[in-house]
Amino acid sequence: MEGREQQAKAAEVAREAQAKRDEERLEYEKQFALIAAVGTGAATSETQQLALGQAKVLSHIVSERRGKHHGSDNAFTFDVTRSLPIAYAVLPSPVPLARLPVRIVCVRSxxxxxxxxxxxxxxxxxxxxxxxxxxxxxxxxxxxxxxxxxxxxxxxxxxxxxxRSSSGHRRAAAELQRISGGGVP
The missing domain is CATH 1.20.58 (Methane Monooxygenase Hydroxylase; Chain G, domain 1)
Structure with a gap:
């Protein structure tokens, strides 16, 4: 009986942890989509300012995750960055791009x-x-x-x-519409 209770408790803990990871993943996707909107020109000026702030915070979060954790967390970060086609989204230089686990191609110059x-x-x-x-x-x-x-x-x-950059922007815009339910923030 105790073994079953422990198994049930462990299963409940695992479900809660998975739900938390899913919630974090959705939040990451929303933030990445918002950042990608800056590169596509689909965002308003207010949205751009919000996205820039989130980009700075997000870069530090991802950097800390990659530096302090291994295994599943690294896989989680990789899945999140792979799920959105923003590899070629051009972000302003003040954002610490080197800390983002995505490949950035800057063609401004x-x-x-x-x-x-x-x-x-x-x-x-x-x-x-x-x-x-x-x-x-x-x-x-x-x-x-x-x-x-x-x-x-x-x-x-x-x-x-x-x-490649314009192609990435088009894919980012499509992903942004998918995540936001068809609308643009």
Whole structure:
């Protein structure tokens, strides 16, 4: 009889713990969806401010969970971050992104990078052509091809990152609508 009571009590404790974990998971999903809304442009200014505050708090919570616990807690954190497609949501720099267990791709400065690369390529090729065009025609052709190849590869890389980012934002918006019951907060 005592064994059955202990089993029943253990089962009840396990159910309560599972219910608490489910509640925490739902809260995490809501917070992540709210943060993702900032990247999608679906959030209002008030929602954005709230999301930024939650992002800071959430980053510390996740950091503490990952640092103090192992096993099931790590799996729980991984499941939560995997359940929402916000891997490419662009968050403002004040948020400690390194503490979030998600992969962030920031492409905000790609325009300046591309401008610098193409300006460097133009100046390099122009000067090289004036000074060494006749004596080093082969070297000029090689350098020209190298610089242009590098520039196009870099451009393709950032264009691809932009595509991945916008794709992630669309998925985040869909997930946000699913969690909020079809509406946008």
């Amino acid at each position: 790609h325009v300046f990078v591309l401008a610098f690369v193409f300006a460097f390529a133009f100046v390099f090729v122009f000067v090289f052509q004036i000074v060494f065009a006749f004596a080093f025609a082969f070297a000029f052709a090689f350098a020209f091809a190298f610089v242009l190849t590098f520039a196009f590869v870099l451009a393709f890389t950032f264009i691809f990152a932009d595509w």
